[in-house]
Amino acid sequence: MSKLVITDLHVTVDTEDGPKEILKGVTLTIKEGETHAIMGPNGSGKSTLAYSIAGHPKYTITGGSVTLDGQDVLSLSVDERARAGLFLAMQYPVEVPGVSVSNFLRTAKTAIDGEAPKLRTWVKDVNGALERLNLDPSFGTRSVNEGFSGGEKKRHEIAQLELLDPKVAVLDETDSGLDIDALKIVAEGVNRFREREGKGVLLITHYTRILRYIEPDYVHVFVDGKVAESGGKELADQLEAEGYDRYLSAAR
Amino acid sequence: MTVTTDSVRSALEQEPAPAKVESHLHPAGSFDVADHEVPTGREEIWRFTPLKRLKGLHADAEFMRSATSCTWNTPEGVRIEGVSGDEARALRGLSGLVPNTRWAARVLAEVPASLLIDVPADTEVPEPIVVDLDGEDVSVTEAGHVAMRFGAHSKAIVVLNHTGSSTIAAVVEIAVGDGADVTVVSIQDWADDAVHLSHHQARVGRDATYKHAAISFGGDLVRMDANVTYDGPGGSAELLGLYFADAGQHIEHRIFADHTAPRTKSHAVYKGALQGEKAHTVWVGNVLIRKVAEGIETYEENRNLVLTDGCQADSIPNLEIETGEIEGAGHASATARFDDNQLFYLQSRGVSEQEAQRLVVHGFFNDLIRQVGVPSIEDRLLTTVEAELAKNVLKDVGSLAAFGSDD
Numbered sequence: 001m002s003k004l005v006i007t008d009l010h011v012t013v014d015t016e017d018g019p020k021e022i023l024k025g026v027t028l029t030i031k032e033g034e035t036h037a038i039m040g041p042n043g044s045g046k047s048t049l050a051y052s053i054a055g056h057p058k059y060t061i062t063g064g065s066v067t068l069d070g071q072d073v074l075s076l077s078v079d080e081r082a083r084a085g086l087f088l089a090m091q092y093p094v095e096v097p098g099v100s101v102s103n104f105l106r107t108a109k110t111a112i113d114g115e116a117p118k119l120r121t122w123v124k125d126v127n128g129a130l131e132r133l134n135l136d137p138s139f140g141t142r143s144v145n146e147g148f149s150g151g152e153k154k155r156h157e158i159a160q161l162e163l164l165d166p167k168v169a170v171l172d173e174t175d176s177g178l179d180i181d182a183l184k185i186v187a188e189g190v191n192r193f194r195e196r197e198g199k200g201v202l203l204i205t206h207y208t209r210i211l212r213y214i215e216p217d218y219v220h221v222f223v224d225g226k227v228a229e230s231g232g233k234e235l236a237d238q239l240e241a242e243g244y245d246r247y248l249s250a251a252r
Numbered sequence: 253m254t255v256t257t258d259s260v261r262s263a264l265e266q267e268p269a270p271a272k273v274e275s276h277l278h279p280a281g282s283f284d285v286a287d288h289e290v291p292t293g294r295e296e297i298w299r300f301t302p303l304k305r306l307k308g309l310h311a312d313a314e315f316m317r318s319a320t321s322c323t324w325n326t327p328e329g330v331r332i333e334g335v336s337g338d339e340a341r342a343l344r345g346l347s348g349l350v351p352n353t354r355w356a357a358r359v360l361a362e363v364p365a366s367l368l369i370d371v372p373a374d375t376e377v378p379e380p381i382v383v384d385l386d387g388e389d390v391s392v393t394e395a396g397h398v399a400m401r402f403g404a405h406s407k408a409i410v411v412l413n414h415t416g417s418s419t420i421a422a423v424v425e426i427a428v429g430d431g432a433d434v435t436v437v438s439i440q441d442w443a444d445d446a447v448h449l450s451h452h453q454a455r456v457g458r459d460a461t462y463k464h465a466a467i468s469f470g471g472d473l474v475r476m477d478a479n480v481t482y483d484g485p486g487g488s489a490e491l492l493g494l495y496f497a498d499a500g501q502h503i504e505h506r507i508f509a510d511h512t513a514p515r516t517k518s519h520a521v522y523k524g525a526l527q528g529e530k531a532h533t534v535w536v537g538n539v540l541i542r543k544v545a546e547g548i549e550t551y552e553e554n555r556n557l558v559l560t561d562g563c564q565a566d567s568i569p570n571l572e573i574e575t576g577e578i579e580g581a582g583h584a585s586a587t588a589r590f591d592d593n594q595l596f597y598l599q600s601r602g603v604s605e606q607e608a609q610r611l612v613v614h615g616f617f618n619d620l621i622r623q624v625g626v627p628s629i630e631d632r633l634l635t636t637v638e639a640e641l642a643k644n645v646l647k648d649v650g651s652l653a654a655f656g657s658d659d
Contacts, residue, residue: 056596079600094591094593094597095594096615099611104601112602
């Protein structure tokens, strides 16, 4: 059973003019088997939510709580959160020169499971995951994210999602910068993950496009650091037609 | 920082190049010891080096009977032996070296014997020639001369492997014949108290390929000047360096690619890591493009990774240009701590902070170790990097499984 509960989360980021509040009381519950889409205009704090859940040091939690299956996530280090079952697919995956993808994947899998994966099945699993995401097997010898195209970076994130098998995946604008073919491949990967038992997905996106391929159970409109409105997938259709203007003028 | 050919050209237009090289970076050379004053430490070429710790090697320390054992293998077709008398004297200046320091002039004038590595023309040496130099007494100040002669179209790898405790000044002269393909690796894996002052001078023949790798881990003070000149057009030099300085260590690497012939290439990559109080590294990259050296290409790069507080990394690329008619010239230098975003990315995949740091450092050095291109020492270099990391970054964790078998 997996359940991510975010309660009245307040987050600040340090700026030259002192701390600035980005998240202003976010409350959200993602139960197992559910996919929640968070949609919102630029600068609404969507990515801050993703990075705060993952524990990026740039963000300071000033109030509220995040729990995963009852465990206090905010008291854990970044790696402990990952080992507890959280996964963040990043909008801008980071280059790690000289570290091969295969070494990286094996090191991560070993860390998550607490033991090294069995070599024979692991090689098969990795090759399978790469193949399903239309990544050449030689991908494993390349340095992590170095020289990857935008699409390769995102597909590599989803390959990690498949292999590391978290409880809850937070996908931060995984659809941005993808052409339609790459978007489909990525969406299929996410859908394979959703079919697994008891997984939760928090899908952060600026566009409705990806929701044609990954059907959410709930849609939340995120404006000015909090959830402005929640609904079913029909809310996405409404946003597609009307845009965010209504919420933005209300926020002003 | 990168200099492009365009910016180089515009600089040239403002200031016409002198006909003769008059540069404070390159004092005039002489074989006569009396022509060289004892350095004070204020000279450009000495200003980073803590002279007091050299035990007089830079000045007039007695060159005593050696306490450093020297052994080697002799692959088929290669002559390696200690030579003395007229034969040794004839080898002095083999590389075109005209000493521009007192100590190097003293080595050429005073050291009675040379270690000669002689590879005949057209000989492809099947395995690396490995010379082990193992110091046994740090209180003995000593000096050595090594002469490597590679015939035209020969192919060979030489590894100079320094271990133990020594206080040693060494001149290594390398003559790379036309069309030859030569790799010289010098590993400074000294004990903590060693003092090593060295000058490696190579002359690269027409269309020859020369690779020099300087790898420094140990020693109290290690300073190496790795220089190259060209004996004809088309020669190519790759100057690689890897160093890891611990608390109190001074590791100084200087290179000088002197483009003395047209259409020659030089490519330098030096990477270092520093950890611990008063760990000090110096990299000075000198490139001179002479008027005759049209159509050359040069690029030099130095990167330093600062692992703890209290370290100092000096990094100075110098590019002197007397002709703008070149293919390209550039340099880059960067000194930084761990990148928080890299660590965050790795940690967000469950990898602990220490393991993430270890991955980043291994990654930092991996490409370079591969570029050295000597498989028989790759594992050893990776292991040594690992041992260095264990001193600080990883001192609280045991060995984790995932390393060393990077596929």
